[in-house]
Amino acid sequence: GIQVEQSPPDLILQEGANSTLRCNFSDSVNNLQWFHQNPWGQLINLFYIPSGTKQNGRLSATTVATERYSLLYISSSQTTDSGVYFCAVRSPGRRALTFGSGTRLQVQP
Amino acid sequence: DAGVIQSPRHEVTEMGQEVTLRCKPISGHNSLFWYRQTMMRGLELLIYFNNNVPIDDSGMPEDRFSAKMPNASFSTLKIQPSEPRDSAVYFCASSQSIGPTEAFFGQGTRLTVV
Numbered sequence: 001g002i003q004v005e006q007s008p009p010d011l012i013l014q015e016g017a018n019s020t021l022r023c024n025f026s027d028s029v030n031n032l033q034w035f036h037q038n039p040w041g042q043l044i045n046l047f048y049i050p051s052g053t054k055q056n057g058r059l060s061a062t063t064v065a066t067e068r069y070s071l072l073y074i075s076s077s078q079t080t081d082s083g084v085y086f087c088a089v090r091s092p093g094r095r096a097l098t099f100g101s102g103t104r105l106q107v108q109p
Numbered sequence: 110d111a112g113v114i115q116s117p118r119h120e121v122t123e124m125g126q127e128v129t130l131r132c133k134p135i136s137g138h139n140s141l142f143w144y145r146q147t148m149m150r151g152l153e154l155l156i157y158f159n160n161n162v163p164i165d166d167s168g169m170p171e172d173r174f175s176a177k178m179p180n181a182s183f184s185t186l187k188i189q190p191s192e193p194r195d196s197a198v199y200f201c202a203s204s205q206s207i208g209p210t211e212a213f214f215g216q217g218t219r220l221t222v223v
Contacts (some may be wrong), residue, residue: 031210041198041217049209086152090210095140095159097202097212099152 001090002027002101012106013077019074023087032063032088033097034072038083046072046085062108077107113215115201127189130218133182134203142202142212143176143186146150152200158184161204191222 003026013019023032034046047054047061049070054061058077063070074081084104088097114133122128124133143155155203156166161178169176173192179186188195198219 004146034169034216041219043200043214043217045213047210048209088212094165095204095206095210096142096154096157096165098154100150 002098004087004088004089004098006100008103010104015063015107015109017077018075019084023070025050025068025089027091029089030092032070033063033100035086037085044097079109082107111192113195113203113213115215115218117218122191124192124222129189130186130199132184135169135213138205140212141184144221146198146199171216193222196221204221
């Protein structure tokens, strides 16, 4: 099946810093989503982005499907951004998402 | 819409007991997924349904696990008998199968088997 690799695995930032999280995948996809799992365990939808670029406030994401990667940008980080960020992809012919192992982000005040 | 609704939020049970987890998908979504999250294996797909029919159950660990979807608004995941290694967070998710296929997750059920 498709492989999803996320980097870095862990990231510590000072409040106000910017960061870039990366997701590489091993095959073509027709769905890519970014999630934030907050400290209470909820999986929050950030972006549905099979291709192109989207922005939502301080967060933005870019997927280059032809090169099999996606990037999540967090600007002016806040302590509430702490948690685990997951990339999940769906390959053609399969309806379920395959998850990466996540990037654990800690934003310190 | 209230989103995907799971119950219970927490379940503590003794080894050997039957456990039933419940899920109500988002209205209008015809694909439903059960995932399990553990520290060792991350988020892994157990089973998914399309139009109430199980399509892929290759992720179900063993015969102790079963899932049903009797109608478009309800699904159950049952473990019988439960074992300590089944302790995990179980998520249900739903999506459309045509058009934007963005998946939305419930809040999860944290299962502890002692």
